[in-house]
Amino acid sequence: MALVDAVIEVLRPPWHGLTIPDSWELSAAGVFEVKPGKEGEGDKLDSVCGVLYVTGLTTAPAGDWGRMLAFQDHDGHTKPLAIPAARLHEDPAILARELANAGLRIIPGKERRLVAYLASFTPTNRFQSAPRLGWMERTDGGLAFIFPDRVLSAAGNEAVVYQPERYSPTIGTVHASGTLESWQENIGRAIADSDVLLFVACVGLSSPCLKLADSDSFIVHLWGTTSRGKTTLAQVGASIWGCAVDPAESPSLSFIRRWNATANGIEGLAEAHSDLPLCLDELGAGNHKDISPLVYQLAGGQGKTAMNASRELKAPRAWRTVAISTGEMSMESKLAEGGKPPKDGTLHRALDVEVQDIAGHLPESERAGYVQGIKRACATHYGTAGVAMLEALMREYPTAPDARRAAVAGIDAAVSKLQQPHHAPEQVRALRRFALIAWAGVFAARHGVLPVTAARVWEAVQAIANRWGSASTGTDSDRITEAVRAFILKHGARFQTNNDSQDVPNRAGFVDVTAGRWMFTKEALQEAAPGHDVVTIARAIQAAGYLFTNTEKLTAVMQTPLGRGRWYTVKDSILSDDEAGQPSKTGVHGVQGVQPAPEIGLQAVHPSAFGGVQGVQQAQNTQTAYTAYTQEKAGCTAEEPHSSGLCTPVHPVHHENGVSQANEETGEPFQ
Numbered sequence: 083m084a085l086v087d088a089v090i091e092v093l094r095p096p097w098h099g100l101t102i103p104d105s106w107e108l109s110a111a112g113v114f115e116v117k118p119g120k121e122g123e124g125d126k127l128d129s130v131c132g133v134l135y136v137t138g139l140t141t142a143p144a145g146d147w148g149r150m151l152a153f154q155d156h157d158g159h160t161k162p163l164a165i166p167a168a169r170l171h172e173d174p175a176i177l178a179r180e181l182a183n184a185g186l187r188i189i190p191g192k193e194r195r196l197v198a199y200l201a202s203f204t205p206t207n208r209f210q211s212a213p214r215l216g217w218m219e220r221t222d223g224g225l226a227f228i229f230p231d232r233v234l235s236a237a238g239n240e241a242v243v244y245q246p247e248r249y250s251p252t253i254g255t256v257h258a259s260g261t262l263e264s265w266q267e268n269i270g271r272a273i274a275d276s277d278v279l280l281f282v283a284c285v286g287l288s289s290p291c292l293k294l295a296d297s298d299s300f301i302v303h304l305w306g307t308t309s310r311g312k313t314t315l316a317q318v319g320a321s322i323w324g325c326a327v328d329p330a331e332s333p334s335l336s337f338i339r340r341w342n343a344t345a346n347g348i349e350g351l352a353e354a355h356s357d358l359p360l361c362l363d364e365l366g367a368g369n370h371k372d373i374s375p376l377v378y379q380l381a382g383g384q385g386k387t388a389m390n391a392s393r394e395l396k397a398p399r400a401w402r403t404v405a406i407s408t409g410e411m412s413m414e415s416k417l418a419e420g421g422k423p424p425k426d427g428t429l430h431r432a433l434d435v436e437v438q439d440i441a442g443h444l445p446e447s448e449r450a451g452y453v454q455g456i457k458r459a460c461a462t463h464y465g466t467a468g469v470a471m472l473e474a475l476m477r478e479y480p481t482a483p484d485a486r487r488a489a490v491a492g493i494d495a496a497v498s499k500l501q502q503p504h505h506a507p508e509q510v511r512a513l514r515r516f517a518l519i520a521w522a523g524v525f526a527a528r529h530g531v532l533p534v535t536a537a538r539v540w541e542a543v544q545a546i547a548n549r550w551g552s553a554s555t556g557t558d559s560d561r562i563t564e565a566v567r568a569f570i571l572k573h574g575a576r577f578q579t580n581n582d583s584q585d586v587p588n589r590a591g592f593v594d595v596t597a598g599r600w601m602f603t604k605e606a607l608q609e610a611a612p613g614h615d616v617v618t619i620a621r622a623i624q625a626a627g628y629l630f631t632n633t634e635k636l637t638a639v640m641q642t643p644l645g646r647g648r649w650y651t652v653k654d655s656i657l658s659d660d661e662a663g664q665p666s667k668t669g670v671h672g673v674q675g676v677q678p679a680p681e682i683g684l685q686a687v688h689p690s691a692f693g694g695v696q697g698v699q700q701a702q703n704t705q706t707a708y709t710a711y712t713q714e715k716a717g718c719t720a721e722e723p724h725s726s727g728l729c730t731p732v733h734p735v736h737h738e739n740g741v742s743q744a745n746e747e748t749g750e751p752f753q
């Protein structure tokens with residue numbers, strides 16, 4: 083370019099060549115409405131806002147039209163923004179507020195004129211728009227990924243713009259700061275020796291792999307005590323894609339959001355983070371009366387069908403995301419706050435991972451400084467690893483089906499390594515999610531995105547999957563059996579014996595002390611495991627081997643002081659026996675789903691239910707048996723604390739020069 087041309091280029095305003103509508107004037111000072119002056123006076127210029135103009139029309143394959151805007155913020159930076167045309171016909175204050183938040187100067191009271199100005203453009207440029215971030219289907223089968231400000235595509239530049247239906251926080255939070263090398267130096271290497279920090283980086287990388295693996299959305303919930311690094315975990319996961327500053331410091335700049343939004347707000351956030359992770363901090367802050375439908379919905383990938391302001395049915399929002407959630411309580415406990423025990427479906431979509439100390443691999447004196455260093459780095463070096471990951475995926479797999487084949491094969495291989503014979507099908511489904519995380523992390527390590535070995539990634543993910551597995555409360559049946567066991571221990575006094583001369587208050591049923599049979603009324607059985615149908619409860623107890631029947635039905639015909647009748651009858655062995663079925667692993671590490679401790683139950687049990695001195699002896703035996711039971715479930719005995727695979731640290735690992743390497747037979751399973 084000749085020097086003169088270059089000078090002219092600099093002097094030209096960015097809206098050079100666009101036709102500014104009649105009655106409006108646009109200059110470096112902003113937008114003015116031209117109003118005819120009184121006779122003999124010139125036109126009046128009425129200031130509306132800073133620099134703002136329309137560069138083109140947008141269209142989507144579904145036919146949704148929109149407008150491509152550009153505006154200058156207070157720093158003089160020009161920013162693009164695509165909006166659906168419908169937004170010009172809603173309350174003008176809403177759009178004005180969003181533009182003002184994004185840095186456009188707007189004269190208060192001129193919101194309506196601002197929208198009238200935008201509507202009066204008749205641009206000729208056309209852009210293709212997409213309503214969601216993330217993967218875009220190209221007609222040639224190639225991979226392309228939409229970011230707020232560009233499209234990443236193996237085929238070069240795609241003329242597609244991100245046009246969310248409403249305000250999307252990701253427009254401001256998904257961008258890069260620093261370089262991939264600076265992210266690796268300050269974050270990637272710093273997290274290499276912490277299983278959970280490395281794991282959460284892999285979770286952050288895994289979100290775009292959901293589509294490749296044809297998987298549903300899910301939630302990884304990291305929970306633990308105050309100030310042990312929960313928000314830092316969310317920051318590391320967020321640093322893969324965008325501004326990972328602590329949301330307590332800069333809520334509007336941070337990629338991390340908080341659980342304290344409305345259900346509708348969280349749906350909007352999920353949509354805005356499609357194919358990216360959705361980081362939600364502080365589960366406890368969420369004031370959701372019943373969080374369970376929201377968790378189900380988040381994982382289901384689709385919002386509720388909603389009405390718009392004019393009561394027309396709107397298409398429900400849709401998304402695909404791996405949510406990284408943090409909190410001081412487990413998701414299981416939060417879900418149970420509503421009074422109903424969580425269902426399997428929910429708990430295997432929301433994986434509870436307890437975090438005791440993200441810096442536990444370091445001496446106590448170094449931990450705080452280490453965590454503070456990572457927090458600081460997350461506010462400065464971010465948004466580069468995700469792009470590098472996508473570029474590597476596009477280089478490696480020319481088409482979506484190629485990527486899909488590789489992802490599915492890798493995940494299958496990982497699941498077969500993570501799975502153990504006692505795992506129920508729903509637990510295997512949950513393990514698939516860990517396998518997806520492992521696949522993403524190993525891919526990133528092999529392609530130079532994560533500065534650790536693939537074996538180290540596999541080791542970290544496997545350690546966290548094992549931690550989840552050993553604390554997982556198993557299946558619905560397990561939980562029901564646990565609940566009935568806990569009910570008997572707590573409410574033993576509400577079961578009447580043949581020796582009782584008076585009716586016990588609030589009777590739950592009868593107990594035959596000699597035969598060891600607990601006879602439940604239907605109501606009491608339902609009370610024992612609320613939220614489940616009485617038949618489901620009886621079947622679960624039957625499957626675990628604790629239901630006594632002497633007929634074809636789930637009830638048994640029993641003799642009580644009321645005469646012969648049908649009762650849901652539970653065998654005494656439910657309190658002590660570990661052999662009858664495969665009871666749950668509930669409360670294994672005293673972490674989540676802890677059922678009432680046996681000693682609490684023993685105090686509450688009706689003494690006569692066990693019959694005097696013999697009863698006390700029996701009660702003590704029950705306690706011993708229960709203790710042995712929980713120990714065995716934990717795979718830990720007093721003599722041999724880590725005897726089972728569940729407690730054993732994954733595999734022997736050699737640490738050399740601070741980088742961990744798995745030995746040959748324990749290497750990651752991916753080809």
Ligand SMILES: Nc1ncnc2c1ncn2[C@@H]1O[C@H](COP(=O)(O)OP(=O)(O)OP(=O)(O)O)[C@@H](O)[C@H]1O
Nearest residue numbers: 308309310311312313314439440441449450453454
């Ligand atoms: N594992 C740790 N060991 C020592 N100090 C830590 C640890 N984790 C966090 N901290 C300290 O706590 C500060 C806050 O960390 P972070 O925000 O991640 O904690 P948090 O668990 O989210 O806390 P809160 O419960 O207050 O939200 C850190 O800057 C650091 O000083």
Ligand SMILES: [Mg+2]
Nearest residue numbers: 312313314363
């Ligand atoms: Mg926090």
